[in-house]
Amino acid sequence: MSAHAESHDHHHDDHHDDEVVSHSTMGGYLLGFFLAVVLTAIPFWLVMDKVIPDTRTLSVVLLAFAAIQIVVHMIYFLHMDTKSQGGWNMLALIFTLVLVVITLSGSIWVMFHMNANMMPGMSHDMSQQVKNLP
Numbered sequence: 001m002s003a004h005a006e007s008h009d010h011h012h013d014d015h016h017d018d019e020v021v022s023h024s025t026m027g028g029y030l031l032g033f034f035l036a037v038v039l040t041a042i043p044f045w046l047v048m049d050k051v052i053p054d055t056r057t058l059s060v061v062l063l064a065f066a067a068i069q070i071v072v073h074m075i076y077f078l079h080m081d082t083k084s085q086g087g088w089n090m091l092a093l094i095f096t097l098v099l100v101v102i103t104l105s106g107s108i109w110v111m112f113h114m115n116a117n118m119m120p121g122m123s124h125d126m127s128q129q130v131k132n133l134p
Contacts, residue, residue, distance in 0.1 A: 039068055
């Protein structure tokens with residue numbers, strides 16, 4: 001084996017030593033499980049006991065709890081952070097979030113404008129009148 005090949009192999013081995021792999025402990029998993037249960041039980045209680053009577057406010061609160069629970073799962077169970085896989089996991093997550101926001105906002109925009117720009121006279125009352133014609 002040549003000296004160049006040996007030095008290349010040695011350099012390659014050193015590169016793997018620099019990579020830090022995140023492993024969780026049993027305590028970390030239990031904390032994640034506890035947070036997931038709490039973040040499920042509170043919204044369940046809010047809905048079942050009708051703590052928040054306004055449905056729009058309740059929807060926003062439930063979405064906030066869902067977003068927090070997604071973050072808990074990503075950190076405690078999927079071990080995602082800014083350092084995992086050299087930052088590629090975080091970049092993929094950001095890209096996915098951008099695509100989801102574009103898709104959802106575009107869909108809501110299209111549905112709103114389709115509803116606002118319906119042909120005149122095509123309301124629900126008009127369709128009922130057409131059915132009752134002899």
